[in-house]
Amino acid sequence: MDKLGAISMFVATAEHGSFSRAAEQLGKTPSALTKAVTHLEDELGVRLFERSTRRTVLTEAGRVYLETARQVLQRLHEVGEEVGQLQHGLYGNLRLTAPLAFGRAFLDDVCAGFLAEYPQIRLRVDLSDSFVDLVESGYDLALREGRGDQPGLIAKVVGRNRLALCASPAYLARKPLPVTPETLDQHDWLLYRHAALSRTYWWVEKDGQRLSLLQPAAPRLESDNYDLLLANALAGAGLFHAPLWSGAPYFADGRLVRLMADYEIDPDAFGPQILAVYPSHRRATGKVLAFIDYLARYLAQRGLA
Secondary structure, three states: OOHHHHHHHHHHHHHHOOHHHHHHHHOOOHHHHHHHHHHHHHHHOOOOEEEOOOOEEEOHHHHHHHHHHHHHHHHHHHHHHHHHHHHHOOOEEEEEEEOHHHHHHHHHHHHHHHHHHOOOEEEEEEEOOOOOOHHHHOOOEEEEEEOOOOOOEEEEEEEEOOEEEEEOHHHHHHOOOOOOOOOHHHOOEEEEOOOOOOOOEEEEEEOOEEEEEEOOOOOOEEEOOHHHHHHHHHOOOOEEEEEHHHHHHHHHHOOOEEEOOOOEEOHHHOOOEEEEEEEOOOOOOHHHHHHHHHHHHHHHHOOOO
16 A cells, blocks of 8 residues: 555545545545554554544554654655756745844845745735644744744844834934933833733843843833834834834834834844744755745845844
């Protein structure tokens, strides 16, 4: 029996929890799938499913086999695409996840430019601030803020995550108190909160002198949604930490003013780098590398690398 065909039928049965539903999806008969799975079980010497008239459930051995079987099928699909791309250029689907704030700030333009440069590639882009397990989710690539030492992942640095303290002209007119390390606790603050961030202070450095500053205990507005905070900063609600990849257009047109610009702000609260990451067990395909290269070039051209 065709081994790869049998593995494909096993994976489909596991994912649908039913021989009949898997057979319908594959365009085969339930008996063909039963025969294929039985052949695998005989070869392995273990049962992969517990079968009853009501349900088909993976055994412990079946769960172990399923993980590797999926990887084998995925890798064969990727290799097939890569071989075809040697002759026909890059094509196929590329699945990407990224934080919400990356969308409007730069990912909208990056995706449009990338699709124009690679007309045979189809993108699926999901924006979410929730942590995504790349191994389980099936995404080819994730964009993240942080450091490059993430276990189980290959991380490519595509940009720097420099921060700027800023406020709108309207806020500065309403509250003309100078913005200095000594007066920060007297200002209204817009504060980003995230489950992965637990720091209660931030660092600034000037002329080799490093200061530790407490986060405001009672900010005027706090949220786990960056775009909401940015909108309120533009509306004049208070001081705000903006990554340069987000704030640069507003500094350029005057809608936001950089404050304490002679201080270097430690970006640890957001992560010092913009990273493109993919699972270490999965070799990067040509599509993944092309997207990473395009994104890095885009950010570099705007002084964000």
